[in-house]
Amino acid sequence: MTFQKSCLTGLGLALTLLLSPQLATAQDPVSRNALETLPELTTAPPGPQPLPWVACAKKDSTCEPETQGLLTTRYGLNGTYTYWVTFNTTRIPCNSSVAGDPLSGLSQDNITKECAFTQENIFDAPAVDDPAWTEVAKEGGSFYHKGEGLFWMRYGAPEKYVYGLFQGSTGDNAQSDQKVTCSDSYFGIDPAQGTEKFCYVGPAYTKGIYGFKECAKEGMTCTPQENVSTTMVLRYGNETGWDTRLHRRNGGNVPCSDKFFGYDPNKDAKKRCYYDVLAPATVSSEGKWSLVARCTGTSCKELRRSISFGTSKTDTWSTQHQWGVVVTNSIEAEFGIFGTSSKVSASVAASYAQSQEFQQALNTSQTSTLTAICTFEESSDNPEENVKTGEMYQFLTGTEAVCTEGGACKSQTYTADHACIADPASDYAGPQCIPGYCANADCSECDYPDSADTDSL
Numbered sequence: 410m411t412f413q414k415s416c417l418t419g420l421g422l423a424l425t426l427l428l429s430p431q432l433a434t435a436q437d438p439v440s441r442n443a444l445e446t447l448p449e450l451t452t453a454p455p456g457p458q459p460l461p462w463v464a465c466a467k468k469d470s471t472c473e474p475e476t477q478g479l480l481t482t483r484y485g486l487n488g489t490y491t492y493w494v495t496f497n498t499t500r501i502p503c504n505s506s507v508a509g510d511p512l513s514g515l516s517q518d519n520i521t522k523e524c525a526f527t528q529e530n531i532f533d534a535p536a537v538d539d540p541a542w543t544e545v546a547k548e549g550g551s552f553y554h555k556g557e558g559l560f561w562m563r564y565g566a567p568e569k570y571v572y573g574l575f576q577g578s579t580g581d582n583a584q585s586d587q588k589v590t591c592s593d594s595y596f597g598i599d600p601a602q603g604t605e606k607f608c609y610v611g612p613a614y615t616k617g618i619y620g621f622k623e624c625a626k627e628g629m630t631c632t633p634q635e636n637v638s639t640t641m642v643l644r645y646g647n648e649t650g651w652d653t654r655l656h657r658r659n660g661g662n663v664p665c666s667d668k669f670f671g672y673d674p675n676k677d678a679k680k681r682c683y684y685d686v687l688a689p690a691t692v693s694s695e696g697k698w699s700l701v702a703r704c705t706g707t708s709c710k711e712l713r714r715s716i717s718f719g720t721s722k723t724d725t726w727s728t729q730h731q732w733g734v735v736v737t738n739s740i741e742a743e744f745g746i747f748g749t750s751s752k753v754s755a756s757v758a759a760s761y762a763q764s765q766e767f768q769q770a771l772n773t774s775q776t777s778t779l780t781a782i783c784t785f786e787e788s789s790d791n792p793e794e795n796v797k798t799g800e801m802y803q804f805l806t807g808t809e810a811v812c813t814e815g816g817a818c819k820s821q822t823y824t825a826d827h828a829c830i831a832d833p834a835s836d837y838a839g840p841q842c843i844p845g846y847c848a849n850a851d852c853s854e855c856d857y858p859d860s861a862d863t864d865s866l
Contacts, residue, residue, distance in 0.1 A: 410787050411576040413595055420783075425553075427826075432463045438664075442720040443455060443753050444446070448636065459731060460735075461527055461528070462483070462525040462526070462527050463476075463525055463526055463527065464523060464524075464525045465482075465501075465503075465524050465525060465526055466501075466503035466523070467503065467521055467522075467523055467524075468503055468504060468521050468522045468523070468524075469503065470503050471501065471502060471503060472501040472503050472524045472526065473499060473500055473835060474499070474501070474503075474526050475500075476526070476528060477497050477499075477804060478497065478528065479494065479495075479496050479497075479528070479530055479534060479536070479537070480494070480495050480496070480513035480526045480527070480528060481493075481494055481527050481528075481529065481530065481534075482494075482495065482525070482526045482527065483522060483524065483525055483526075484503060484504075484507065484508060484511060484522060484524050484549070484578075485506075485511035485522050485523070486512065486520055486521075486523060486525075486658060486712060487699070488657065488659030488660075489511050489512055489657065489658055489660075489661075490511050490656070490657050491508035491511040491654055491655065491656050492505075492508070492531075492532065492655040492657075492742070492813075493507055493508050493571065493573065493597075493598075493643055494530075494532060494534045494535035494571070494572035494573075494574065494599070495570065495571050495572065495600065496537050496563075496565075496568070496569065496570045496571075496572070496600075497568050497569045497570070497600075498569055498570070498571060498598065498600045500599075500602075501508050501524070501526075501598060502597065502598060503523070503790075505671050506597040506671060507596075507597035507671070508597065508624070508655075508755045509668070509669050509670040509671030509672070510668055510669055510671065511656060511658075511669075513664050513666065513668050513669040513671040520558060520674070522806050525579050529579050529811055530690060530691075531641050531689070531690050531811055531812075531813050532655060532690055533577070533616055533690035533691070534561065534572050535561055535611045535612050537568070537570065538556050538710075539611060539612065541611050541612040542563070542609045542610070542611050543607055543608055543609060543611075544608070544609050545609060545610050546607065546608040547605070547606075547607055548591055548592060548605060548606040548607065548608075549589065549591065550591050550608075550803035551588045551589060551590050551591060552588065552589055552591060552608055552610070553578045553587050553588045553589065554575070554577050554578065554587075555577065555578050556574075556577035556578070556613070557577055557579070558576075558577055558613055558614070558615075559574045559575065559576060559613065559614040559617075559642070560575060560576075560577055560609065560610055560611065560613050560614060560766075561573075561574060561608055561610070561611035561612055561614055561651065562574070562575050562589065562608060563594045563605050563608070563609050563611065564591060564592055564595075564600065564607075564608065564609075565607070566597075566600070566601035566604040566605065566606050566607070569600045569601040569604075570600055571596050571597075571598045571600045571651070572615055573596060574642065574655070575589050575651070575653060576651040576653065577613075578643065578687060583594055587609070587649070587650060587651065587866065588650070591607070591608035593607070595672075595836050597671070597818075598830055599644075604610065611738045614642075616642075616688050616690065617685035617688075617861060618685065618686045618687070618688050618731060618734050618735070619684070619685055619686060620683065620685060621680070621683040621685050622634070622683060622684060622685065622695055623681055623682070623683050624663075624665075624680040624682050624683060624684055625665035625681065625683075626664040626665065626679070626680075626681050626682075627645075627665050627666065627679060627680040627681065628665065628666065629663075629665050630663060630664055630665065631643070631662060631665050631684060632662045632663075633658075633663070633684055633686075633748070637729065638687065638749050639657070639658075639686050639687075639728075639731070640655070640656070640657045640686070640687045640812075640813040641655075641657070641684045641685060641686055642654070642655055642656075642682070642684070642685050642687055643655075643656050643657050643663065643667065643670075643682065643684050644682070644683040644684070645669075645670045645674060645680055645681075645682050645683075646674035646675050647675055647678055647679065647680055649675055649678070650674040650675035650678075651674055652670050652672045653674075654670055654672040655687075657672075657813055661686070663675060663682065664735070665680070665682035666680070667687075668695060671682070674685075676733075678828070683712050685764070686727075686731055687813075688734070688735045688738070688812035689735065689811050689818065689838055690811055691811040692735055692739040692808065692809070692810040693739060693808070693809055693810075694736060694739040694740045694743075694806055694807065694808040695716070695744070695745060695746070695747050695806070695807055696744065696746045696747065696804060696805070696807075696843060697746065697747040697748075697784040697804070697805055697806075697807065698746070698802040698803070698804055698828065698839045698840040698841075698852075699751070699802060699803055699804075699805060700800060700801070700802055700839065701714050701716055701781075701797065701801050701802065701803045701827075702714040702800070702801040703798065703800045704798070704799045704802070705797065705799075706797070706800050706820050707831045708783055709781065709785055709795070709796045709797060709798060710784065710787055710795075710796075711782075711783065711784050711785070712781075712782070712783040712785075712799055712801050713780060713781070713782050714780070714781050714801055715778045715779070715780055715781075715840050716778060716779050716780075716781050716803050716827065717775055717777075717778055717779075717823040717825065718770060718773065718775070718777045718778060718779045718824075718825060719770055719773035719774055719775035719776060719777055719822070719823060720732070720770065720771055720772070720773065720774065720775055720820055720821070720822040720823075720825050721774075721775035721820060721821055722818065722821075723818050723819050723820070723822035727775075729772055729774055731770060732820060733768070733772045734858075735808075735810065736762075736771055736806070736808045736820065736822065737762045737763070737768075737771070737855045739808060739810075740758050740761065740762040740806070741758055741759045742753065742755075742758075743758070743764050744757075744758035744761070744762070744843075746841060746842065746843065747807075748839070748841075749841050750836060753843060753857060754857065756858075757846065757857050758843075758856070760845075761843050761844070761845070764845075766825055766826060767806075767822070767824055767826055767846070769825075770823060770824040770825065771826070775817070775821075775823065779823075779824055781801060781803070781827045783801050783827075783829035784800060784829075785799050785829070785831055796831045796832055797832055798832050798833065799829065799830070799831055799832075800829075800830040800833055800837075801827055801828070801829055801830075802827060802828045802830065802840055803823065803824075803826070803827045803838055804824050804826040804827070804828075804840075804844050805821055805824065806821070806822045806824070807819070807820070807821050807822075808820045808821075808822070811840060824844070826844035828840045828847075828852055830850075830851050830852075831850070833851060834851075837851065837853075838853075840852035841853050841854070841855060842854075842855035842856075842857075843855075
């Protein structure tokens with residue numbers, strides 16, 4: 410059974426929706442119906458909770474966090490920062506030697522910058538005991554890693570490390586290209602003073618949304634096409650050597666220069682700058698059927714309701730399209746219906762995430778409404794068989810992510826999918842399936858093509 414913009418469920422018929430750029434007034438049902446007033450669906454998710462950033466130092470002093478374990482530290486001011494990750498590092502220099510000058514090229518360049526840290530793993534750095542870590546060099550040596558894209562690296566002694574990202578080597582001269590020096594000066598931090606240190610290569614970094622885009626030549630400024638407050642990974646250098654930074658810019662362009670990056674990856678060579686937009690580290694999505702209208706009476710013939718359409722979100726770092734990519738990937742990874750006991754299979758989740766109906770709602774800012782109509786059949790020969798109670802449900806998807814500065818960023822996507830339920834049972838809990846996969850009239854049973862692969866919670 411198909412639940413799309415029009416659907417048939419038993420005695421209930423959901424008519425084609427009428428798209429309106431402005432709020433359409435809900436019309437009264439026909440005579441003899443009692444329309445129950447239900448609360449409007451929230452048109453905006455709750456605001457984000459700020460991340461617990463702990464201020465720890467001013468520029469040119471030392472950040473000494475009392476909290477141990479994996480920490481993310483930022484350096485900068487007023488929404489413009491560079492970031493790095495440490496593990497059990499008790500003394501962190503608060504200066505440009507670690508990750509460059511984030512305010513270079515801005516009017517705030519001479520303002521005193523600050524350091525702060527959080528325990529949130531906002532860049533999805535691998536755990537210290539991740540089996541992917543491989544020792545590649547001793548302190549004073551150098552290393553490279555043959556592979557496509559970015560990889561995590563770390564420098565330190567057992568239980569004390571500073572993390573970074575570096576470019577894999579893919580050319581014919583892989584052993585000489587993209588070499589990283591295993592030293593305090595390269596990483597900008599001595600994570601384990603007085604102890605012999607080592608370098609390790611970890612798993613690939615996969616949080617980029619689009620892939621690297623070239624944006625400037627050395628000495629010029631990089632102007633990202635996306636939202637100016639987007640969190641990015643920046644790459645500076647050329648095919649024989651790159652330097653990589655995690656950065657967030659609160660307005661303005663990014664200087665493509667040694668000063669900004671704090672390091673010259675290839676002296677006496679022409680360099681270029683690239684960027685990629687980063688997805689949040691942790692994202693989860695869940696579907697839900699919400700009751701939006703109900704009619705009761707001796708004859709419940711028709712329900713009309715103005716329902717929200719599109720996506721509302723709390724974060725400011727992403728464009729509508731960027732957030733759409735994040736949500737789509739999240740659904741394809743894992744998806745289920747609120748209140749049910751299972752997650753749908755990957756193929757079913759991907760089918761819904763890529764459907765035209767969902768993508769249209771996902772990439773539309775929540776400013777429009779639709780007039781949804783449920784018509785329930787009447788019998789003139791036997792009025793006792795007429796529908797006494799009719800219910801309309803709308804499908805929405807909620808997504809929550811840990812954003813770099815905003816904390817718990819949330820969104821809600823209201824689709825055109827709605828269900829018309831005739832005379833539901835007293836214990837009816839609403840539709841239980843993703844739109845398009847209902848197996849019976851009230852959508853309490855699902856018809857997933859690969860139901861045997863559905864994962865139980």
